[in-house]
Amino acid sequence: MEKLKALVKDVMRNRIISKGEDFFAQRLPDIDAKSMLNPVIEGDEVHFKHSGHIGDIIYAIPAMKALAKGRKINLYMHLNQVGVYSSKMKHPNGAAKLTARSVQLMTPLLQHQPQFNKVEEFTNQTIHYDLDLIHSYPLDTKMGSITHWYFWTFGITGDTWNPWLQVTPNNDYNNAIVVLRSQRYRTPGIDYSFLKRYPRVVFIGLPVEYEDMKQAVPQLERAESANFLEMARIIAGSRLFIGNQSFAYSLAEALKVKRLLEIYPVCPHVIADGANGYGTLYQPQFEKIVADLMQ
Structure with missing residues (x-):
């Protein structure tokens, strides 16, 4: 019975691969x-x-x-x-x-x-x-x-290891964990409430996202930005940035600050490249990484 199950699984896997290859081949564009x-x-x-x-x-x-x-x-x-x-x-x-x-x-x-x-x-x-x-x-x-x-x-390659955005850090946030968790791309099982242990946590997202996060982290501050240059300066000045697959994380990635990405397993299309970049899918690892980075 186990051999039969393994055979069926292998057949189904091969069918999925074949369908994927057919999908790719049939949709190659006719472009100059x-x-x-x-x-x-x-x-x-x-x-x-x-x-x-x-x-x-x-x-x-x-x-x-x-x-x-x-x-x-x-x-x-x-x-x-x-x-x-x-x-x-x-x-x-x-x-x-x-x-x-x-x-x-x-x-x-x-x-x-x-x-x-x-x-x-x-x-x-x-x-x-x-x-x-x-x-x-x-x-x-x-x-x-x-x-x-x-x-x-x-048909090119480029540098994703080093910073590709330049801003002057806002040093008002040197002692803060800066966070943005958008309403999209939230990983099941991830809970931010452990951030209550840390003295200063600052949120840089929308008001509705802030109010949602504040339920988990009561001492949460909110920093507003007039534009994305100001937001990038806050991220650049932070002690640690934590975010899911949102716009703010793209800034952290481009700046190569100390950063932790909440990876969305259904759509994992963002990768932390280079120094200071971490990713997590699981709560124990999430808490461990933050503790290590805040030492």
């Missing part, structure tokens, strides 16, 4: 690879378009830098493109992936970066690289690394 991979670029500026979530834009920066090859980056954000979400997932932008408010919040952070020149709404400007092409390929976007999706699509 030459113009996509090697566009004609004149001058010292490279133009990019992106319509994805704000976190995806942060994760695309290593690819933008690799493709720009030292030239200035102009980023045009395509607004109000519709995202597809699970009914259990609540996104702050509603159905839209990027809004005018997103551009307003993001612009100070990106224009603070030495290589960025323009950060604007996309209004049919001429572009060299359409970063949305990652969605034209049959990638399983529920897993892997968002950053590497851009590498695979454009």
Whole structure:
């Protein structure tokens, strides 16, 4: 009986693999690879378009830098493109992936970066690289690394080990654990209430997320940010950042601060690369990592 069960399991696994391979092969796009991979670029500026979530834009920066090859980056954000979400997932932008408010919040952070020149709404400007092409390929976007999706699509590699954002740390948070836990990507079984043991815990998310977290951590403070540059400065100045697969974690990853990622097992598409990066799926390990990092 056990041999039969093992045989059935092996057959089913092979069927799943075959279906996955067929899915991939049948959905390879018909794209002009030459113009996509090697566009004609004149001058010292490279133009990019992106319509994805704000976190995806942060994760695309290593690819933008690799493709720009030292030239200035102009980023045009395509607004109000519709995202597809699970009914259990609540996104702050509603159905839209990027809004005018997103551009307003993001612009100070990106224009603070030495290589960025323009950060604007996309209004049919001429572009060299359409970063949305990652969605034209049959990638399983529920897993892997968002950053590497851009590498695979454009046939490049980039530096994900070192910081790719630069900000001046806000030293008012040097003694604080800074936290953001969005309403999406919450791992079953993970409980933040043990953070009550630590003297200063600061939340940087939305008011509704803060009120939810405050039930578990009564002494929780909330720090508001006028834009994402200010948020990044708080994260850069923190003693430790903890977050799930949210925008704030993308900032922590880009800054390479001491950081702990709550990994969502259903959709593990964010990876902590390089020094100071930790991930957790399980409560005992979660508490151990925090204790070790706060020594």
